[in-house]
Amino acid sequence: MPTRDYYEVLGVKRDASPDDLKKAYRALAMQYHPDRRPGDEEAARRFREITEAWQVLSDPEQRARYDSLGPLFRADGKPPTPEDLNAYVAGTFANLFGRKKREKGEDLKYTLSLQLEEVATGCVREVSLRRRTRCGACEGTGAEPKTGRKPCAPCKGSGRSPTRVLLRTDCPHCDGRGWVKIADCRSCDGRGALDLSELLKIRVPAGVANGQKLKIKGKGDEPKDGGAPGDLLVLLSVAEHPLFRRRGLDLLCEAPLLFTEAALGAELQVPTLTGVTTIRIPSGTPSGRIFKLSGRGLPEAGGKAVGDLQVKVVVEVPPALEPEARAALSRLSGVFTARQHPARQQWDEALAARRSPGDRP
Template identity: 40%
Template sequence: MDKRDYYEVLGVSRSAGADELKKAYRRCAMKHHPDRNPGNAAAEAAFKECKEAYEVLSDPERRRMYDQHGHAAFEHGMGGGAGGPGFADMNDIFGDIFGNIFGGGAGPRGPRRGADIGYVLELNLEEAVGGVTREIEIPTLDECDTCDGSGSADGKLETCGTCGGRGQVRFQRGIFSMQQGCPHCGGRGQVVSSPCADCHGQGRVERTKRLEVKVPAGVDNGDRIRLAGEGESGPAGAPAGDLYVDVRVREHPIFQRDGDDLHCEVPVRISQAALGDTIRVPTLGGEAELRIPAETQSGKLFRLRGKGVRSVRSRSEGDLYCRVVVETPVNLTAEQRELLEKFEETFVGEGGRRHSPRSSTFVDGVKGFWDRMTS
């Protein structure tokens, strides 16, 4: 199969600059990366194709040769050696592009940023719905105050003898020439000549940091709050990572949350359900009136509009759903028992069926079932 034009693969013009090429490659590689498309052979082939295109076009000399001779410039070892184009710079590409996206290893621009930190913040439902400011303590690696994060006791740094100040080392594996961050200086290109006594040249010390976390109103279980730069300090003065606070909402004794809606069960007496009544029900903002119509059945669902949760995203308000549960009375007095017995006598016979719609349906269903079984 003939190879596609490298410019066409990346979707750029032949006059595209370095920044435009890098952005185009990033889009293409992210779209077709194998980690995002597991088991997809077509995506894997497209990923290799855009990587190959970028490896050639990002190198001025190889790009010049490609513009003059096309794909033939790299056949039979021409212009790129037996390994084809770009193998010498493969680690540069992934370190520079994917390293920047995913917080990868040290690249040619210096040591990587500090690690991100995760923290689980438990809230009750009222705090999650209304918003709250909480102080938390985070064990972390923080910048050393003695050396201001440099790791040096006297502020002096020396050029790394392993990488010659480049922050990168190159090594050969068979036909492949690979490049990676210098293990001696961590990609910084410089080393400490006189280490700080407090951090031992690391520029960071273990410390418990106190922070205030402002939780916006309406957050839900599983929501995440990002505090930029509040993670671990980067080595040797590199940027700090981020702190990610994961919200966990404890179960509530009355309400169950479903998105922006709340649900609760409301117990009522038989007399209230039969005759109707207006009762007071709890909401997160206080009490509200709920009208129970006469002849309400157990399990009936009522909605109180706007009595749910104000969304943290859309700022719209959810509803409160109250499910009526008709309770059987307990601990009856002699008078109450006598009254109920007299009440029950009024249901005896066929005339009582019209007062119990579900019971009548059930009895009819059972009768039909037995008729079918005996026929």
Template identity: 40%
Template sequence: MSKRDYYEVLGLERSASERDIKKAYKRLAMKYHPDRTKGDKDFEEKFREIKEAYEVLTNAELKARYDQYGHAGVDPQMGGGGGGHQDFSDIFGDVFGDIFGGGGRRQSRAQRGSDLRYNLELSLEEAVKGKNVEIKVPTWVSCETCDGSGAKPGSKPQVCSTCHGQGQVQMRQGFFAVQQTCPTCHGQGKIISDPCSSCGGQGRVQKNKTLSVKIPAGVDTGDRIRLAGEGEAGAHGAPAGDLYVQVHVKEHAIFERDGSNLYCEVPIGFATAALGGEIHVPTLDGKVKLKIPSETQTGRMFRMRGKGVRSVRGGIEGDLICKVVVETPVNLTDSQKELLRQLDSEMEEGSAKHRPKETGFFDGVKRFFDDLRS
């Protein structure tokens, strides 16, 4: 079943501020929280939907992805990295404390590393046939010295004595219990008293990473390839983000691609257009013969089936569509000019037969002006 728009779920416009989002969530969560609805499955599902929308729209990174790509940008199964797996007390406790008796305390989780994007330019031939490429990506990687823990080898992080590993502390203000990030461990739940000298306690270091990427045949501009876990390493041993290789196909000197089809313009001589003949046209696999019938006009299209591209998403190969352009002779000698004058003079006697389009056009122009005068 398709998901509803997150802004619609919270009853908000897409321009809503973070404060508006939190106010809307608080109002709806008070109404639909399971501790109030006592087992009503419809209300429970409603609260899950509200909670999921709140999780995404209050996370700056996830909100940006959702605003650009919709649910596909935050769906974990599609590489979005969105949430949706917290229990009710996790997020509810953040906003309301233990007003319903659920406590709402949760242990802080180290933040997943950021996703990265790499822009890759390919020639048309490379995109159509596919290839293996090596790319260098400046990123954060897990520190090898401390194995990502941030602590000096031989030691280990200690549980924070202030929050006891929760990453948060509660402060009661009358009826409400307000949760705040622990000021001692800054939400990590652990204290590194003896930090690793290589990473300074972060558990990660900056490095240029070389990766081999297999580009499948048939990719096109706008396609992207996801490399799971090849993004930035998370701090203090948290999972790495993903790397997205964004494909851009450079303009080709001969062909223009549209989906699975290729298009090209083929110039032909005046005599070939009039009398017909055979010409050689280029394809991505080499030259092939194309038969030009007599009396071919400029702009005529010829389809060569199966000489296009097979899409990366499968299906049959597209076609090559050639548009012929009759080339007017240039740099003529005096004798060649005289021959053309003789030819033109002979055809003038039967211009309607030899040049029907020209004759029809000027006949139409004459009728137009006659109608204006009448």
């Protein structure tokens, strides 16, 4: 059984003349001849395929049998085996031979950039997208309505193969439509499809993850033959936030704290996803302490849980001091002794215990 349509193998139409066939065969045989492409397995395979197609189509008797049997054709002239019939009926070969099944349109892909704020609340985004749609004027056929077609002569408009066949097959001249195109549809230039921009609303639920995909059914390309359109696959790309990092449902942020604030306590303004809030820093707060603001994180996608906002305070030591500040700090250094710094006091004591009398202090 042929694995591909012989006409397709030779790149000719079904009504190609013996001369057309010969020309097509010669050109392809030259191109794929093993002498020209030694060691090229793919070329060798193509060459065998081309030769097989030529042997069948160049013989008028064989060609007539092939035209009526299509994929069930056997070069040895034997009738198709039950296995052949099964394969055919199961559609294994149906697509190879252009028997039209209504196929779903191509899926479209789109990358949508989101801000973390939009993830927190969910959002609806409007995007403009180019989609292939079936031409309504010609219903996807590519033929000008009314004036663009004429009935197919060989099958007398029935769409059925005019030659006697084992299984009913489509007429090869009109691919089973019963008519042939004589003028292109003016709306789509005969393509049967139009590429149109469409404004689409994409609804993004709250709590989505970076890299997550949303599928919007039926918003991909529309096939010409009226089958179901493909889907739109939206890849969500969540932008990095200048203040927040994401860990699960929690948001993490780092707040610089002046050492006077850390020592004396303070009201500190911190950001949230919706604005700014104030937290109370108690006196004696060490650098690195984390303050948790419950329920100020992200919502769980499709769930009820909400994460926390974790603010880590980090004491900032001034990298340079103005003279006035330097003078003030110098005055204070006499008061800020190790006695008020428990860790430093322990450290000093540990060192003192190790010091032998001979060491210099």
